[in-house]
Amino acid sequence: MSGLAPTLEAFFTHRLITQRQSSPHTIAAYRDTFRLLLGFVHQRTGKQPSRLSIDNLDAPTVGAFLEHLEHNRGNSIRTRNTRLAAIRSFFRYAALRHPEHASLIQRVLAIPAKRSQTTLVSFLTRTEIDALLSSPDRTTRAGRRDHAMLVVAVQTGLRVSELTRLTNADVALGTGGHLRCYGKGRKERITPLTNQTIAVLRTWMAERRGQLTDPLFPSRNGGPLSSDAVERRLTKYATIAQNRCPSLRDKQLSPHILRHTAAMTLLHAGVDTSVIALWLGHEETRTTQIYLHADLALKEKALARTTPPNTSPGRYQAPDALLAFLDNL
Numbered sequence: 603m604s605g606l607a608p609t610l611e612a613f614f615t616h617r618l619i620t621q622r623q624s625s626p627h628t629i630a631a632y633r634d635t636f637r638l639l640l641g642f643v644h645q646r647t648g649k650q651p652s653r654l655s656i657d658n659l660d661a662p663t664v665g666a667f668l669e670h671l672e673h674n675r676g677n678s679i680r681t682r683n684t685r686l687a688a689i690r691s692f693f694r695y696a697a698l699r700h701p702e703h704a705s706l707i708q709r710v711l712a713i714p715a716k717r718s719q720t721t722l723v724s725f726l727t728r729t730e731i732d733a734l735l736s737s738p739d740r741t742t743r744a745g746r747r748d749h750a751m752l753v754v755a756v757q758t759g760l761r762v763s764e765l766t767r768l769t770n771a772d773v774a775l776g777t778g779g780h781l782r783c784y785g786k787g788r789k790e791r792i793t794p795l796t797n798q799t800i801a802v803l804r805t806w807m808a809e810r811r812g813q814l815t816d817p818l819f820p821s822r823n824g825g826p827l828s829s830d831a832v833e834r835r836l837t838k839y840a841t842i843a844q845n846r847c848p849s850l851r852d853k854q855l856s857p858h859i860l861r862h863t864a865a866m867t868l869l870h871a872g873v874d875t876s877v878i879a880l881w882l883g884h885e886e887t888r889t890t891q892i893y894l895h896a897d898l899a900l901k902e903k904a905l906a907r908t909t910p911p912n913t914s915p916g917r918y919q920a921p922d923a924l925l926a927f928l929d930n931l
Contacts, residue, residue: 605700606654610636613695627763635688642667656700661709664689668713683715724853725862731756733847734855737839743809744822748835750806751819751827754781755857758793759864759882761785762829762857771814773807775800785883793881832857 618624618632640651643658646666664686671677671685690711697707726734735752739745755765764783772782779795795803810818817826833856840855853859861882868878878884 606656606659607652609656609696609699610692612699613692617695625763631684632688632691635685636692638671638685639664639667639689642670656696656703656706659710660706661713664710665713668716679716686713686715723862723866724859725866726756726853726859727849730843730847730850730853731863733843733850734839736846737842746806746809747819748839750802751832752836752839752860753799753802755860756863756867757796757799759861760793761861761883762832764883765857766817766819766826766829766832768818769814770807770810770812770816770818773803773818775804775807789883791880791883829857836860 614629614632618629624632639659640654643649643654643663644651646663647654647658649658668682668686671682672679677685690713693707693710697704697711700707735749735756738749738752740749751765754760754768755762758781760768760781760783764785768781768783774780774782775795779800780792781795782790782792784790807818810816810820812820816824819827821827821831836855836857840850840853844850865878865882868881869875873881
């Protein structure tokens with residue numbers, strides 16, 4: 603093995619798993635990054651990944667890999683930057699173990715993230731929410747499970763990973779009904795439930811039963827649903843809901859859209875953005891500002907409170923012949 607292989611192995615086993623106790627989602631994302639990177643370098647150099655050295659991962663090679671992600675694999679700028687963040691994390695770790703490669707490592711760490719265009723978040727209206735929630739066939743057990751899962755997702759705004767990790771023990775349906783979940787960074791938070799959501803979950807859990815440690819929304823084999831399974835179920839119900847609500851045809855539904863929907867529902871109800879940030883488990887309150895930018899209704903209310911300028915319509919005329927000449931250029 604070369605110097606790269608043991609360092610990369612130690613990065614995952616010692617740094618990510620032991621020291622940082624990274625989540626399985628983070629480890630999987632980093633793993634996929636290096637699978638792609640090592641495969642890319644193998645195609646360029648002909649060397650097997652286990653024979654590669656840190657010298658083979660210099661800044662020009664990493665830069666070419668990032669370009670490959672965008673132009674050959676069709677990845678978004680956001681995905682490109684996520685892959686770069688994983689590579690930077692490894693090279694910061696490698697800098698302590700391989701000072702002889704300090705110059706190469708610094709050049710890799712100096713590769714900047716790429717700026718991307720910020721798009722407005724997409725979310726569902728009340729009519730669209732009702733159409734989606736009425737789509738599962740509640741004459742079947744799977745349909746009743748999916749209906750309860752969608753109700754929880756729309757009301758709580760849980761991330762799909764948080765939703766699939768819920769167990770029976772995480773649900774409290776008595777006075778002050780709530781869900782307990784562990785979000786990013788293994789941070790525990792409690793999300794209150796509405797009376798409607800409590801009623802839906804009470805009915806589902808009476809049918810669900812099982813042990814306290816069992817998943818709240820189990821798959822056919824009894825284990826937790828995967829994120830991909832949730833995505834497929836949502837796509838299925840979105841297609842059905844389009845017949846009742848044609849506006850859904852213009853929206854690409856994903857579990858994260860349901861998270862945005864929960865945030866916008868809170869915002870329309872007058873909840874402060876700092877509270878919404880706590881509700882969603884955001885690290886910083888400024889992350890929640892995207893919902894203010896997306897809410898046209900709030901902007902229209904602000905416009906209605908303003909006083910129109912006291913001016914009369916008219917056409918501008920240049921006060922000078924020279925200015926008129928310049929205006930006509």
